[in-house]
Amino acid sequence: MSDANFDREWQLGDLLDPAQLARVGGALTTLLGGDCAIADGNGNARFGRIAPGARHRAVALELEPVAVVHSASADDRQLAAAGELLHGILRTQVRYHMASALHLEAVAEDFESLKRKHAHLQASEARYRQLAAELDARVKAQVAQLEERQQMLYEAEKLASVGQLAAGMAHEINNPLGFVRSNLSSFQRYLTQFSSLRERLTKDLPAWQALDLDFLIEDGRELLHESDQGLERIARIVGDLKAFSNVDRASEAFTDINECIRQAAAVIEAQLPPGIGLQLDLLPMPSMVCLPGHLKQALFNILRNAVQAVSDSGKPGTIKVSSQATADTLSIRIQDTGVGMRADQLEHAFEPFYTTRGVGRGAGLGLSTARSIVLAHSGTISLSSRPDAGTTVTIDFPAPP
Amino acid sequence: MPELDDKRLSFKLVYYGPAQSGKTTNLLRLHDLLAPELKGEVMTMETQDDRTLFFDLLPLGFRAPSGLLIKCRLFTVPGQVAHDGTRKAVLSRADGVAFIADNQRDQETNNAESFRSLTENCARVGIDFERLPLLVQFNKCDLPSAVPEAEILGRWGNTPWPVHFASALHGRGVRETFATLLSLLYHRQNAACGLAEQHGLSEAAFVAGLLGQP
Numbered sequence: 025m026s027d028a029n030f031d032r033e034w035q036l037g038d039l040l041d042p043a044q045l046a047r048v049g050g051a052l053t054t055l056l057g058g059d060c061a062i063a064d065g066n067g068n069a070r071f072g073r074i075a076p077g078a079r080h081r082a083v084a085l086e087l088e089p090v091a092v093v094h095s096a097s098a099d100d101r102q103l104a105a106a107g108e109l110l111h112g113i114l115r116t117q118v119r120y121h122m123a124s125a126l127h128l129e130a131v132a133e134d135f136e137s138l139k140r141k142h143a144h145l146q147a148s149e150a151r152y153r154q155l156a157a158e159l160d161a162r163v164k165a166q167v168a169q170l171e172e173r174q175q176m177l178y179e180a181e182k183l184a185s186v187g188q189l190a191a192g193m194a195h196e197i198n199n200p201l202g203f204v205r206s207n208l209s210s211f212q213r214y215l216t217q218f219s220s221l222r223e224r225l226t227k228d229l230p231a232w233q234a235l236d237l238d239f240l241i242e243d244g245r246e247l248l249h250e251s252d253q254g255l256e257r258i259a260r261i262v263g264d265l266k267a268f269s270n271v272d273r274a275s276e277a278f279t280d281i282n283e284c285i286r287q288a289a290a291v292i293e294a295q296l297p298p299g300i301g302l303q304l305d306l307l308p309m310p311s312m313v314c315l316p317g318h319l320k321q322a323l324f325n326i327l328r329n330a331v332q333a334v335s336d337s338g339k340p341g342t343i344k345v346s347s348q349a350t351a352d353t354l355s356i357r358i359q360d361t362g363v364g365m366r367a368d369q370l371e372h373a374f375e376p377f378y379t380t381r382g383v384g385r386g387a388g389l390g391l392s393t394a395r396s397i398v399l400a401h402s403g404t405i406s407l408s409s410r411p412d413a414g415t416t417v418t419i420d421f422p423a424p425p
Numbered sequence: 426m427p428e429l430d431d432k433r434l435s436f437k438l439v440y441y442g443p444a445q446s447g448k449t450t451n452l453l454r455l456h457d458l459l460a461p462e463l464k465g466e467v468m469t470m471e472t473q474d475d476r477t478l479f480f481d482l483l484p485l486g487f488r489a490p491s492g493l494l495i496k497c498r499l500f501t502v503p504g505q506v507a508h509d510g511t512r513k514a515v516l517s518r519a520d521g522v523a524f525i526a527d528n529q530r531d532q533e534t535n536n537a538e539s540f541r542s543l544t545e546n547c548a549r550v551g552i553d554f555e556r557l558p559l560l561v562q563f564n565k566c567d568l569p570s571a572v573p574e575a576e577i578l579g580r581w582g583n584t585p586w587p588v589h590f591a592s593a594l595h596g597r598g599v600r601e602t603f604a605t606l607l608s609l610l611y612h613r614q615n616a617a618c619g620l621a622e623q624h625g626l627s628e629a630a631f632v633a634g635l636l637g638q639p
Contacts, residue, residue: 030514031437031500033428086484087463087496088433123470126479129514136549137510 333362460637
């Protein structure tokens, strides 16, 4: 047990230091008529010498004596008075010492609890800081997500309106196309009938020949055939447009992705500038549930970028689209031999509104939209590119279960 | 923890509780009511408007058949919330605690708060609360606003701590509270201090020695 505890049993030596004891002892010696000794609780003299045969008086603070006054010169009454005096002095001293020791202990305790509170506060401050940081990060993430959703919504709206326009146009074009084809076919029959006139003309053959009707009929047939081919092409383009826009299938469908690739490629093929080849290398793939219209939009965007990249290079080039399925992935690769991208461009390529083209030549939404669509289908999209060598876009979808 | 040397064994008992529940009054009445072989004065340290700022101390003692001096030093803590540091320092090294509750309905919150601080402070000063000799005294039972005993017993009957009812101002229940605390103390310390084995002290003799009964 520590000596500093306020509740220890205080001894004479604790309560009066030698100098104080000397002053008290000196005063008592005078009062007691010349002889005085003060012993501690164990009987050892702390002041003066205990004379043989001296009277003594014990002084207790609690239960046991802490001091004993010895005197050979004093009578009992004087000794009792001296004892009372010393008792009073010691009592004052013990109160003072206990109070100050307790005060020190209490201050130490208060300090300890302050330290605990401080540590607690620090911990809670750290917790709030972390919470604030997490909140900030979450707000940022949510804002980014909102922007992306808004972007997708915008694209979807755009796609829908373009699709509606395309579907309306296809319908409107198909009507005149039908009767033009029917008319041309009738005209063909008329021409055949018209040419049979030559057999009946025997006298007036020179007039026939003068009018060069043989050539006209021959060339007329040629013209009708070419027109028919032209109409065929218009019909195919309209069909592609209609299939691509997919207005009639804006919801999820169980679709062969290769079919989506073919339809997107058909649209882009019609717009291919000279010197650019499009090559499809599609391996059989299992069908998956997707939004075909959106997927085609994504593929179309990537293909359009590829076409632009090759055109920008000023050289003839190829765009190769390949697809293949493994046990857990459906992969599509779109590879071009165009201008490629620098590392710093690559870094921003998926950001909305990032474009290297001039105003009015691209909004910078193509890849960003494609990425949103792929992500919405639980897929991943990645770019690898080297300047002047070309770009490869890889899209992976998880294989359907 | 008791202090033991070859001549004396000293226990520290603490009267704990909310402000003005009657801890000092308990001590003053004990001083009047008890007559052990050795009895010191009540040492009252600084007070302010009759409220304890530091502590009060009542020393009691008797000699065991073996010649060992058994001492019991009774302390009170300051009850006011602000003196928690002092309260903890006084509680340090306690061998037993009497929790003095103010048995008036409007004091129930203060009692609960003080009891909670007792458990916390015990942990802080290294006292094993589970094994601490502890009892609860509901004081001021003579007042008209006192909570009925049946209600108190209904609430405290299932706790491990003995419950006493008292009116310390009139000296009622004070001695009984102290006697129960001594019994608890004896059971806790008998084996460790060899009270029965080495010093020939039965529980009854131990309690009687400090109460001052024949």
